[in-house]
Amino acid sequence: MSNATSSGTLTGSHYLDGDHACSEGAIAAGCRFAAGYPITPSTEVVERLSQRFPLVGGRFLQFEDELAASIALLGGAWGGAKACTVTSGPGFSLMMEHLGLAAITETPCVFFDVQRAGPSTGLPTQPAQGDMMQARFGSHGDYRIIALCPNSPQECFDLTIEAFNMAEEYRVPVLVMLDEVVGHMTEKVVIPDQKDIKVTERRWTKKPPGEFKLFAPAEGSLVPEMVKPGDGYRIHVTGLTHDERGYPKMTVPEHEKMQMRLWNKIVLNSDKIVKYEAKDLDDAEVVVVSYGITSRIAERAIQQARAQGAKVGSFRLITAWPFPEKEILQLSKKVKAFVVPELNLGQMVLEVQRIVEGRCKTIPVPHVGGTVHDPQVITNAILGAVR
Amino acid sequence: MSAPVKENPVNKYLRMERMPSIWCPGCGIGTTVNCFARALDESKIPLDNLAVVSGIGCTGRVAGYLNVDSFHTTHGRAIPFATGLQLARPDLKVVVYSGDGDLSAIGGNHFIHAARRNADLLVVMVNNFTYGMTGGQVTPTTFRPAIASTTPYGAFEQTFNMPMLADSCGAVYVARWTAYHVKQLAKSMAEAINKRGFRFIEIAAPCPTLYLRRNKLGEGLDEMKFYKEKSVIRHGVDTREVALDYRKEITVGKFVDRERPTLEDAMDQRYKEALGKKYVPYVSPGAAKSQA
Amino acid sequence: MTTASPAPKKDKKFQGIVVVNRENCKGCGFCVEFCPLHCLELEKGYNAKGYHPPVLAKPELCNGCDMCGLMCPDFSIYGYREKLEQAA
Numbered sequence: 229m230s231n232a233t234s235s236g237t238l239t240g241s242h243y244l245d246g247d248h249a250c251s252e253g254a255i256a257a258g259c260r261f262a263a264g265y266p267i268t269p270s271t272e273v274v275e276r277l278s279q280r281f282p283l284v285g286g287r288f289l290q291f292e293d294e295l296a297a298s299i300a301l302l303g304g305a306w307g308g309a310k311a312c313t314v315t316s317g318p319g320f321s322l323m324m325e326h327l328g329l330a331a332i333t334e335t336p337c338v339f340f341d342v343q344r345a346g347p348s349t350g351l352p353t354q355p356a357q358g359d360m361m362q363a364r365f366g367s368h369g370d371y372r373i374i375a376l377c378p379n380s381p382q383e384c385f386d387l388t389i390e391a392f393n394m395a396e397e398y399r400v401p402v403l404v405m406l407d408e409v410v411g412h413m414t415e416k417v418v419i420p421d422q423k424d425i426k427v428t429e430r431r432w433t434k435k436p437p438g439e440f441k442l443f444a445p446a447e448g449s450l451v452p453e454m455v456k457p458g459d460g461y462r463i464h465v466t467g468l469t470h471d472e473r474g475y476p477k478m479t480v481p482e483h484e485k486m487q488m489r490l491w492n493k494i495v496l497n498s499d500k501i502v503k504y505e506a507k508d509l510d511d512a513e514v515v516v517v518s519y520g521i522t523s524r525i526a527e528r529a530i531q532q533a534r535a536q537g538a539k540v541g542s543f544r545l546i547t548a549w550p551f552p553e554k555e556i557l558q559l560s561k562k563v564k565a566f567v568v569p570e571l572n573l574g575q576m577v578l579e580v581q582r583i584v585e586g587r588c589k590t591i592p593v594p595h596v597g598g599t600v601h602d603p604q605v606i607t608n609a610i611l612g613a614v615r
Numbered sequence: 616m617s618a619p620v621k622e623n624p625v626n627k628y629l630r631m632e633r634m635p636s637i638w639c640p641g642c643g644i645g646t647t648v649n650c651f652a653r654a655l656d657e658s659k660i661p662l663d664n665l666a667v668v669s670g671i672g673c674t675g676r677v678a679g680y681l682n683v684d685s686f687h688t689t690h691g692r693a694i695p696f697a698t699g700l701q702l703a704r705p706d707l708k709v710v711v712y713s714g715d716g717d718l719s720a721i722g723g724n725h726f727i728h729a730a731r732r733n734a735d736l737l738v739v740m741v742n743n744f745t746y747g748m749t750g751g752q753v754t755p756t757t758f759r760p761a762i763a764s765t766t767p768y769g770a771f772e773q774t775f776n777m778p779m780l781a782d783s784c785g786a787v788y789v790a791r792w793t794a795y796h797v798k799q800l801a802k803s804m805a806e807a808i809n810k811r812g813f814r815f816i817e818i819a820a821p822c823p824t825l826y827l828r829r830n831k832l833g834e835g836l837d838e839m840k841f842y843k844e845k846s847v848i849r850h851g852v853d854t855r856e857v858a859l860d861y862r863k864e865i866t867v868g869k870f871v872d873r874e875r876p877t878l879e880d881a882m883d884q885r886y887k888e889a890l891g892k893k894y895v896p897y898v899s900p901g902a903a904k905s906q907a
Numbered sequence: 908m909t910t911a912s913p914a915p916k917k918d919k920k921f922q923g924i925v926v927v928n929r930e931n932c933k934g935c936g937f938c939v940e941f942c943p944l945h946c947l948e949l950e951k952g953y954n955a956k957g958y959h960p961p962v963l964a965k966p967e968l969c970n971g972c973d974m975c976g977l978m979c980p981d982f983s984i985y986g987y988r989e990k991l992e993q994a995a
Binding site: 620621623624625626629631634635636638639640641642643644645646648649650653795797798801834835836839840 | 924926928930931933934935936937940941958974976977978979980981982983985987
Binding site: 260261263282283284285286287289291292293295296297299300301302303304305306307308309311325326329456457458459460461462463464465466467468475476 | 663664668679682683684689694697698706707724725728878882886893896897898899900901
């Protein structure tokens with residue numbers, strides 16, 4: 229820790245596990261406020277934040293439960309700090325109400341979910357990818373968020389910075405959906421100089437009080453700018469349906485107006501938000517769609533399948549939400565099948581099926597979680613699809 | 616007689632464009648807000664430096680009516696939001712303004728932890744002995760055997776003695792008043808707002824539409840007269856003795872006023888002791904103004 | 908709609924003034940009950956919502972203490988006092 233730069237960023241080459249890399253990513257992104265609660269297998273993220281923050285000018289507090297942590301995070305964010313919280317499945321369930329509050333109030337913030345096998349207490353120390361639909365639909369009502377899926381400790385670092393940047397860019401809560409294996413695997417993580425790290429600052433408005441409206445989109449954008457308390461704007465932030473000033477306005481037309489802007493803010497910016505990694509798609513007859521740790525297993529499976537002559541490509545989701553609809557739609561017009569391995573009984577595969585609309589086959593390769601797939605199982609599915 | 620009519624001095628603390636409020640005729644919440652406005656006047660804190668956080672319920676609507684940076688959060692969670700806000704912005708004065716159901720039931724856990732930690736918050740709890748907004752259900756402060764919509768045969772649980780709860784968890788300022796005691800309440804609020812640490816003021820107030828009507832206790836005015844008649848001021852009394860009961864004497868006054876390090880002080884102190892020169896204290900983003 | 912009800916008396920040094928926002932008033936009666944000098948009464952007339960707002964029935968007694976203002980849950984009444992200009 230002693231070679232940390234004065235900005236806090238731990239520039240250099242390190243061996244870190246995914247959890248620790250997330251903490252360093254947060255610090256490098258400028259996060260200086262975190263609210264947490266311990267839960268396996270995410271605890272290391274907050275442990276490291278609690279250790280590092282006092283050395284870099286950050287403030288971390290462990291709260292009494294995830295309900296408190298998930299809203300204290302919003303308090304910190306509204307105060308003007310870049311803020312995050314960290315959890316796993318059971319805590320993620322508790323945080324759902326405040327994810328919705330963050331969405332409707334357009335609070336820039338980051339939630340980490342280091343997924344483990346559920347439901348309920350499940351297998352606390354063992355991996356799964358069972359919260360993917362919950363990431364999208366876990367809170368009540370219609371809303372949109374962004375969810376990123378790192379598949380290595382390096383990506384944990386990189387995508388954490390991306391998460392904080394997107395949160396500021398779109399004034400939206402961003403989820404970083406790891407799994408227990410990515411969280412606990414130790415690999416090389418290269419952390420650049422602070423000056424080489426692209427960090428998006430909060431979009432503070434230049435408009436004066438009286439003119440500025442906290443929930444009115446900025447010119448040429450669907451996203452409002454931000455202010456903070458203490459600067460004379462006398463803002464009001466509520467979870468009720470509100471007008472552009474932020475005052476409760478509970479009529480159907482106002483609700484529709486608000487809802488559609490929040491929706492479109494993400495949907496119409498999908499092109500800029502969606503991230504994926506595509507390999508060998510040109511001649512692919514079968515495409516493996518995967519994310520997180522499963523994508524590492526899938527790499528092996530794809531190698532094995534190619535060695536047996538299968539023309540198989542890979543499409544790795546980096547943003548699980550918004551889902552890369554356009555890309556999957558295009559692919560569905562030319563491939564024979566999608567093979568979708570997941571550490572769950574079928575979640576992101578539902579999205580693939582929805583987009584594909586039967587144009588080609590969609591073959592789920594589910595797994596209850598607890599361990600990762602045996603690559604052979606995925607290889608078999610690929611080979612079965614090619615025939 | 617030709618002098619221009621002076622404007623109501625509380626108007627500047629309120630979002631007048633949103634009046635009249637949604638509160639019922641005879642509801643005591645507005646009176647407490649009136650006192651709060653007077654307290655702000657008296658304490659002379661710059662309004663820009665004040666943030667008010669409320670939960671859900673009739674009292675939760677206070678945040679929307681005050682002309683300050685205000686946050687109407689989720690049910691029971693005003694306190695942790697405020698704690699996060701205060702920790703991120705030690706330059707602000709943060710006040711939590713919420714109701715009995717919001718703070719003592721769903722928010723109970725957060726209440727005791729904030730008091731324990733001595734989070735630097737003033738918590739104003741308007742206690743109308745019911746969940747008003749949702750139609751008058753029982754709360755942890757509804758007395759036996761009062762009727763509520765979810766205790767149609769009368770409440771049967773012991774209630775919280777909220778001042779004692781706050782005191783036992785370590786609150787540094789604990790007071791109770793009623794909506795009748797406007798002058799004392801305003802003074803108490805002014806005193807509390809300038810103090811540091813977890814400060815708690817309970818205010819008994821009428822809910823004419825639900826609690827009073829269901830229990831045939833008259834209108835808001837009748838309840839105010841009841842407060843006037845049945846209240847006894849006992850400053851400094853042991854909080855174990857201030858429990859309320861149905862239609863019995865109401866002990867009001869300032870019960871606790873002490874000092875101890877706040878959450879922030881304690882955090883700071885520990886880091887200084889453990890880390891010495893390596894400690895990099897947190898810098899509030901409040902120093903830099905929003906406008907670039 | 909506000910109505911100022913000044914208290915004109917030749918030998919008084921101050922006049923209590925009560926201003927009522929008739930339309931925002933909800934007729935709760937706190938001000939009438941708790942005015943220390945019992946100067947207020949609820950009007951026989953009513954506002955658009957059907958409530959009876961208060962009126963300064965005994966302006967000669969009002970000393971502008973603003974107890975009415977402090978009590979009001981709807982910020983619809985307040986009192987103050989003005990120094991009377993001494994007649995030349």
